Amino acid sequence: MKTPAFHLGATPVYGNLVLAPMDGYSDLPFRSVCRELGSAISYTEFIHAADVLQRPEHIRSRWRYLPWEQPVVFQIYGSTPQTLLEAALRLQAYGPAAIDINMGCPDRRIVRRGAGAGLLATPVKVARIIRLLSRRLEVPVTAKIRLGLHEGCRNYRLIARIVEENGGALLAVHGRTQAQGYRGQADWDAIAEVVQAVRIPVLANGDVRTVADIERILAHTGAAGVMIGRGAIRNPWIFARRAREAVPPEEVWRVLRRHLQRSLDFYGPRGLVLFRKYAAQYLAPHLEDRAARRALLTAPTPADFLAQAARLLGLPLAAQNVVE
Numbered sequence: 001m002k003t004p005a006f007h008l009g010a011t012p013v014y015g016n017l018v019l020a021p022m023d024g025y026s027d028l029p030f031r032s033v034c035r036e037l038g039s040a041i042s043y044t045e046f047i048h049a050a051d052v053l054q055r056p057e058h059i060r061s062r063w064r065y066l067p068w069e070q071p072v073v074f075q076i077y078g079s080t081p082q083t084l085l086e087a088a089l090r091l092q093a094y095g096p097a098a099i100d101i102n103m104g105c106p107d108r109r110i111v112r113r114g115a116g117a118g119l120l121a122t123p124v125k126v127a128r129i130i131r132l133l134s135r136r137l138e139v140p141v142t143a144k145i146r147l148g149l150h151e152g153c154r155n156y157r158l159i160a161r162i163v164e165e166n167g168g169a170l171l172a173v174h175g176r177t178q179a180q181g182y183r184g185q186a187d188w189d190a191i192a193e194v195v196q197a198v199r200i201p202v203l204a205n206g207d208v209r210t211v212a213d214i215e216r217i218l219a220h221t222g223a224a225g226v227m228i229g230r231g232a233i234r235n236p237w238i239f240a241r242r243a244r245e246a247v248p249p250e251e252v253w254r255v256l257r258r259h260l261q262r263s264l265d266f267y268g269p270r271g272l273v274l275f276r277k278y279a280a281q282y283l284a285p286h287l288e289d290r291a292a293r294r295a296l297l298t299a300p301t302p303a304d305f306l307a308q309a310a311r312l313l314g315l316p317l318a319a320q321n322v323v324e
């Protein structure tokens, strides 16, 4: 029997590496590829709570998932306890393993409305949100936080304790303040302090780019798991604890083709265009030549695209089967 790395409420989680929620990236096709490679939980891109209530037909794709992606966590953002609760109650019907509240988005338009990292400015509201949702939902409630709004207001210990005391089941901590955006270095010492301050599982997040970083952040923070964002876009094999350079071209090809197929299945013909940004990462080591890059990224059909990709990977024609 495998032993779980930690629990998400009552749900055992097998594995301690988790793909981070990323708007524009952690959609069903990419999430499911990462899950197959070893990501232990599928967090969705953030979902605007007000949209769930007012225009669900426009954003339904954000909470679709494949059954075997479970445990799936739906991440929502909003600023009022009532809107978050109503959205969460509706989304709960789609069977997530947990609902996560985004308390980390640094976008000024979102923060100004008191959502995302803006919630860190109102600890009392954080308490109300977590208490209300954990009482009313049947699934666990989790939160993803930053260290605070800015250097002068790093209230992560307080927020973490509030999340735990009001029923939160797990915390993901990105070791930067809102003001830092994605600049500077993530503060792993602060994440270690959160691990000390709470008993619920903590996922350490920020600046994990290599397999060595995984072991370093785990040793440094004592966290239950590691959440990986940009490093996974560059190298989804990081979830199998493999360096990108160690992945042979045949394997890159197989994963790339499967990801493209899922993108086409999920988005229709638009799936090719949406796949380009991932393809540029899968094939980054082979894209130094600008003409080759342009040829790949402007390929008009999936078959053309795959032919270019196979050529770049140096694979024989036989491997260039068109999308299954």
Ligand SMILES: Cc1cc2nc3c(=O)[nH]c(=O)nc-3n(C[C@H](O)[C@H](O)[C@H](O)COP(=O)(O)O)c2cc1C
Pocket (backbone or CB within 6 Å): 020, 021, 022, 023, 024, 025, 045, 046, 075, 102, 104, 105, 144, 174, 205, 206, 207, 208, 227, 228, 229, 230, 231
């Ligand atoms: C393009 C992009 C989109 C993101 N979207 C979200 C989001 O929807 N929800 C969220 O909680 N964090 C979001 N983040 C933050 C990441 O989850 C993560 O906290 C951050 O990138 C730091 O981790 P990393 O150094 O491993 O990338 C986003 C980050 C990036 C780069």
